[in-house]
Amino acid sequence: MRPIPAALTAAVALLAATACGTDTDDDPDGLTTVTAGVIPIVDVAPVYLGVEQGFFTDRGIDLQLESGSGGAAIVPGVISGEFDFAFSNVVSLIVAREQGLPLTTLTNGVTSAGEQGGDFGGVFVLSDSDVTSAAELEGLTVAANNLNNIGDTTVRQSVREAGGDPAAVDFVELPFPDMPAALETGQIDAVWAVEPFASTIREAGHREIASNFVDTHPDLSVAAYFAAEDRMAEAPELFDGITEALHESLAYAEDNPDEVRRILATYTEIDPDLIELMALPRFPGQINEESVRVLADLMVTDGLLDSDPDLDPLLN
Numbered sequence: 355m356r357p358i359p360a361a362l363t364a365a366v367a368l369l370a371a372t373a374c375g376t377d378t379d380d381d382p383d384g385l386t387t388v389t390a391g392v393i394p395i396v397d398v399a400p401v402y403l404g405v406e407q408g409f410f411t412d413r414g415i416d417l418q419l420e421s422g423s424g425g426a427a428i429v430p431g432v433i434s435g436e437f438d439f440a441f442s443n444v445v446s447l448i449v450a451r452e453q454g455l456p457l458t459t460l461t462n463g464v465t466s467a468g469e470q471g472g473d474f475g476g477v478f479v480l481s482d483s484d485v486t487s488a489a490e491l492e493g494l495t496v497a498a499n500n501l502n503n504i505g506d507t508t509v510r511q512s513v514r515e516a517g518g519d520p521a522a523v524d525f526v527e528l529p530f531p532d533m534p535a536a537l538e539t540g541q542i543d544a545v546w547a548v549e550p551f552a553s554t555i556r557e558a559g560h561r562e563i564a565s566n567f568v569d570t571h572p573d574l575s576v577a578a579y580f581a582a583e584d585r586m587a588e589a590p591e592l593f594d595g596i597t598e599a600l601h602e603s604l605a606y607a608e609d610n611p612d613e614v615r616r617i618l619a620t621y622t623e624i625d626p627d628l629i630e631l632m633a634l635p636r637f638p639g640q641i642n643e644e645s646v647r648v649l650a651d652l653m654v655t656d657g658l659l660d661s662d663p664d665l666d667p668l669l670n
Contacts, residue, residue, distance in 0.1 A: 386415055392421055396549050400637050403606055404417075409603050413596075415599060435582075447580055458669075459579065460581055465574060466565075466572065466636070468573060475547060487518075496544045497544070504576065510652070520656065534547075553628055615630065615634075650665060
């Protein structure tokens with residue numbers, strides 16, 4: 355089994371040392387204050403829209419959104435009770451659950467657009483690179499923002515689908531903002547990038563050779579909103595309201611892509627011109643369980659997990 359991210363290891367320790375969840379306080383308006391851990395990326399636009407549209411206050415919830423650095427780093431916050439619920443990619447959640455953390459999903463978070471060459475993430479090479487397919491990444495260096503996570507897992511599947519050997523690809527960890535420059539200076543041979551960095555690379559004239567989410571499953575559930583089981587058991591009616599508001603928020607975002615682009619300017623620092631160019635993901639409310647099981651199988655195939663995980667408690 356490959357090394358587990360330190361944030362998840364720390365979360366296991368937190369589980370043993372921390373009481374279950376935190377109590378939400380009623381504010382003067384009679385709303386229950388709920389805190390959610392999110393990441394300042396396009397994927398969470400629906401929850402920001404939901405707050406703005408009043409979907410949470412309609413259900414008596416004063417939702418406070420707090421940004422974190424990444425899904426794996428947010429997991430400990432849910433376990434400790436800092437967050438009532440949060441957003442993370444599916445691979446991080448599967449790993450966390452396999453490490454004994456009692457997490458369960460509330461709703462889908464974000465789904466692949468399902469279009470080759472038109473997804474919100476992909477694998478890119480320089481415009482003058484000799485590489486024309488994912489199979490030709492064998493022996494080359496590919497950057498991903500985190501190792502042993504959803505990026506390299508799905509890129510390996512692109513390599514496999516194209517007839518290459520995924521074990522022969524050298525993955526290195528690199529923050530998304532550093533990828534365009536690292537690609538252009540030749541520090542790495544290819545990058546896996548998501549929006550807005552994918553559009554930055556496309557606008558520079560470089561080539562996309564694979565849509566790794568689509569290669570894994572055309573309706574890949576990439577991330578989800580999740581909570582701790584014990585926290586949900588303490589306040590089932592509250593979490594029913596949270597889940598209903600999330601579903602309404604996701605449906606609103608799915609039906610109003612222009613609103614998604616507009617709200618991005620309020621919580622990210624993405625250049626407005628780039629926002630208009632970006633490929634958007636889809637926001638169905640339901641997790642595609644088949645796609646998550648495909649991801650889990652790949653995690654076993656590539657050695658991230660030792661055996662098939664029990665996904666039922668996570669998928670609720």
